[in-house]
Amino acid sequence: MDSAELSALLTPEGLRLLDAQPAIASTADVTRAVSRLRADGHSPALVSAVVGQARLREKAKPKFGDFAARMLFTRAGLEQATRLSVAARHAARFRDAGMRSVADLGCGIGGDAMGFAGLGLRVTAVDADEITAAIAAYNLAPFGADASVRAGRAEDHAPGAASALPVDAVWLDPARRTAGHSETTRLRAEDHTPPLDWAFALAARVPTGIKLGPGFDRDTIPDGVEAQWVSADGSTIELVLWSGALARPGVRRAALMMRGDAAHELTAAADAEDEPVRPLGAFVHEPDGAVIRARLIGDVARALDAGMLADGIAYLTSDAPLTSPFVSTFRVREELPSDVKALSRALRERGVGVLEIKKRGVDIDPARLRTSLKLRGDASATLIVTRIGSKRLTLLADRV
Structure with missing residues (x-):
């Protein structure tokens, strides 16, 4: 636009x-x-x-x-906006920590600011792009005086800056893509706007939540913050770094899973140690992406009486008939041949015409494999393709 x-x-x-x-x-x-x-x-x-x-x-x-x-939206703004259900959870953390006013720096079209205002927090939303700021102002208009919008740089409106309003805390969404309202490209971490060094320095002196991409380099996460990976409906969508009063005592790693109206969270003081590799059991568990990113697979494995299926592969296996919100669980039927022709024949013999294909640690295109298998039949199943060491493992399974 x-x-x-x-x-x-x-x-x-x-x-x-x-x-x-x-x-x-x-x-x-x-x-x-x-x-x-x-x-x-x-x-x-x-x-x-x-x-x-x-x-x-x-x-x-x-x-x-x-x-x-x-x-109102821009195409780029919609793509980068926080889902309203996730924004409401962010806002609840500010409210529960006793914050009453928030500066939303890099507000985009106003998705997170709507979450803050919707929970009764006073929010000042700032975006460097004038058109985006105007759209945010329109979207926040129903919240009246509790929500105001400014066009300008985050650095000029942060606490301590000459143009800033006094606020209790900051929500910061550094631009991770090039400027524009439609076609944009992803930026390297060192090119984020405002710069991450500035953002981390701000978080060290003001309670702050910083929204980053889920694949952010963990080695550059500052000490003393809580790192929370968030997934929604099966997709890992963001990493939020929480500082000051917004960080929970004793929590440094967290995996928040949201599916529909339900939410489940796993927290820990540090990365969890993995469980040892064990032989294939009756069940295979695929941890949620937020759990994998947070490196809390070991805690989930211990809760399921499970172990790693293979070194370096994020699949768990167990014989215990247990599952949890943090994994997708599959009951193993049998191991099948990995050769495409032999696999196709085996699936046709079993009448499998609807096939979900899961893969880790192997270089295959599930869509192309499904076409090559020439499936026929009324039965449905899940195919798990992975490796143990150098050996490819192909399992026929059912979702639990």
């Missing part, structure tokens, strides 16, 4: 037209909507803005639910 489209959209006519649009979920829907609106005499800038926003509102539903129907 450019400034002309935003100006056309932020008018009574533009907003009424946007709210009147039916769901736009496909390219065909876009084409029909553009033709209809242009035939009605609307300007190209307004048509582009309205159709683009209607499409983004539809895409935003998994992150923002019903709130998406009254929000």
